[in-house]
Amino acid sequence: MPVTDVATDTENLTMTVTADFAAPIERVWNAYSDPRQLERFWGPPGWPATFTAWDHTIGGRANYSMSGPRGEKSSGYWEFLAIEEPRRFEVLDGFTDEEGNPNEQFPAMRMEFTFAPTSDGTHMVTTSHFASLEALEQVVEMGMVEGTKMAMAQLDAVLQDLREYAEGKGTRVEMLDDTHVRITRLVNGPRELVWRAHHEPELIRQWMLGPDGWEMTECVATTTVGESYRNSWAPVGDTEGQPFGFEGEVLLSDAPRRAVTTERMQGQPVETLNDLNLYEEDGATLVTVLIEYPDKDTRDMILATGMADGMEASFERLEREVLAAARS
Known part of the structure; x- marks a missing residue:
């Protein structure tokens, strides 16, 4: 800092x-x-x-x-x-x-x-x-x-070249204070396509799956302020785990630059505020997600689930299967 x-x-x-x-x-x-x-x-x-x-x-x-x-x-x-x-x-x-x-x-x-x-x-x-x-x-x-x-x-x-700052460093998690966490990941692709990959169901289903062994069973996406989204996942084959999902509402949408949503696990009252920002430089897009938690204990509990590892697996799939396919 x-x-x-x-x-x-x-x-x-x-x-x-x-x-x-x-x-x-x-x-x-x-x-x-x-x-x-x-x-x-x-x-x-x-x-x-x-x-x-x-x-x-x-x-x-x-x-x-x-x-x-x-x-x-x-x-x-x-x-x-x-x-x-x-x-x-x-x-x-x-x-x-x-x-x-x-x-x-x-x-x-x-x-x-x-x-x-x-x-x-x-x-x-x-x-x-x-x-x-x-x-x-x-x-x-x-x-x-x-x-x-x-x-x-x-x-x-x-101050740094964007690739010099973030390329090859994977998904990075910074704790800004007790209730705010910033997650950054450089994605090798144009901002317009990265925005679409976050908001179009046919693209979301291709990459937002977390670790191998999971499938997306439900995907309801929207960019309209006031409307709700809903995503659900379930294990496949011998993968251990229980089906789960997230849902929330769109608070702000400024395509292809910024989207702010609430997020809560389906069936649970705890809610976070997720602020997605996309910045493009030299054909690469820096994805920044600022998450606001209700308190420190909730922050620590959610981070301990391996959330960052799951996000990294998804981002790797985004580059490998969605962005690479668009370039071919």
Whole structure:
């Protein structure tokens, strides 16, 4: 994780974030000066950002919005006060309403980003200046410290070539906190096809089977918000185990980029929130699933079932049987 320290200073009304990146200063600068790259990490997991306007000049303005997993919206803006490539830039950061007008109910802050080369990469310091102690306390109470740490933890994937970052590393599980887990897997295929493989029954049946020895007995898929899906599996031949299945509802669908669903085992009340994101680069797609559990015990119980191993077996089958067939 690149963030090494987050410190609040109630006397000087600042919050300072210190981070180190294993990438040259020019590469880090590019990540902060290109809206398409910023979109991949500016919002914390579960709240991806979309920049709808970008005027990267002194006095210029950038508008962005962040979308929560249940359809929540939070919008903001940057007004560029200083740009000194590749060492420093400064913005006024504030909240906006849906029309892009500044929202005076929430505090704006001046943010200064500084970058310095090191022997291993780049050292970055971000200092947020607040107009009052109340404003500082308000953003801390809103979760800015935790959100900043989680957002910047996504930068490693942005700064590296996607294949260098994820190829050959299989299904990776990261515990972000007691109730959030991020699962990533690079799939060698275009995003459009990977999206279809997740949402079209005839393709789902070909790969979403987990370990060998299981068959899918039911597959009801949908991308319509408010509708329900349902998948069931049963052992085949001498495979041990009991039939089981999952079901849930679609909360958000943004093809072919993002889908958010609830998920619960059939017949059980425990429900998770699954946030699927697909990002394509150089013909490969990074599949990211952010799972929100109701509590730590549920998280640990589900992970202990071997879920990640089953997902890896399915992803291998996806590449071998679905994507390879599409290329032939």
